[in-house]
Amino acid sequence: MTVSDNGVGMSPEVRKGTGLGLSTAYAIVERHHGWLDCRSTVGQGTEFRLFLPLLATETDPSLTGDTESREDEYRGTETVLLIDDEQVVRSSVARALRQHGYEVLEADDGQSGLSAYRSHAAQIGIIVLDESMPRMSGSELIAQIRSEGAVVPVVLMTGLGGLVEPFPGTRILHKPFTMREFSKALREELEKAV
Numbered sequence: 001m002t003v004s005d006n007g008v009g010m011s012p013e014v015r016k017g018t019g020l021g022l023s024t025a026y027a028i029v030e031r032h033h034g035w036l037d038c039r040s041t042v043g044q045g046t047e048f049r050l051f052l053p054l055l056a057t058e059t060d061p062s063l064t065g066d067t068e069s070r071e072d073e074y075r076g077t078e079t080v081l082l083i084d085d086e087q088v089v090r091s092s093v094a095r096a097l098r099q100h101g102y103e104v105l106e107a108d109d110g111q112s113g114l115s116a117y118r119s120h121a122a123q124i125g126i127i128v129l130d131e132s133m134p135r136m137s138g139s140e141l142i143a144q145i146r147s148e149g150a151v152v153p154v155v156l157m158t159g160l161g162g163l164v165e166p167f168p169g170t171r172i173l174h175k176p177f178t179m180r181e182f183s184k185a186l187r188e189e190l191e192k193a194v
Contacts, residue, residue, distance in 0.1 A: 004047035010040040024159040028176040074187040078125030079103040083113030085133040110136025126190055131158035142167045153189040
């Protein structure tokens with residue numbers, strides 16, 4: 001798959017910098033046994049080429065990276081407050097959570113997530129949120145709800161490596177991760193809270 005634009009392009013220095021999410025994209029593609037190629041010329045645009053295996057079947061664990069049966073995936077019925085400013089990511093995670101039996105409340109940034117938590121605190125079993133969001137980061141939101149006495153478990157998703165300080169009652173999940181890793185982390189945190 002190729003994605004390209006005719007924008008301003010990126011200098012070699014920019015491509016080596018942080019904030020573009022290229023390392024996360026590269027790790028996700030590599031986990032799926034593919035590779036990513038980036039070509040960019042300042043003033044002419046950028047082209048990303050994504051190469052993935054032609055066919056990966058659930059019966060071939062070497063390609064899917066998942067050797068366990070899908071039948072024993074971790075499921076639940078609790079209400080999850082999902083907070084992520086990237087609509088595509090939020091929709092995908094929400095759909096996966098609903099397929100695993102969870103009720104999902106969605107918020108698109110830290111401030112609206114805090115409002116949703118305050119409005120629905122009694123029904124929320126766990127909060128799942130991204131670290132990097134506008135108006136209020138994931139860490140800032142956690143600090144705020146903890147200062148208000150909330151003991152709800154939290155799963156904080158981040159691509160920032162070891163740069164995020166852990167909070168009590170918070171599980172840090174480093175991107176990229178599989179659905180199995182994600183659903184297992186949710187169940188473990190929910191069961192600790194019982």
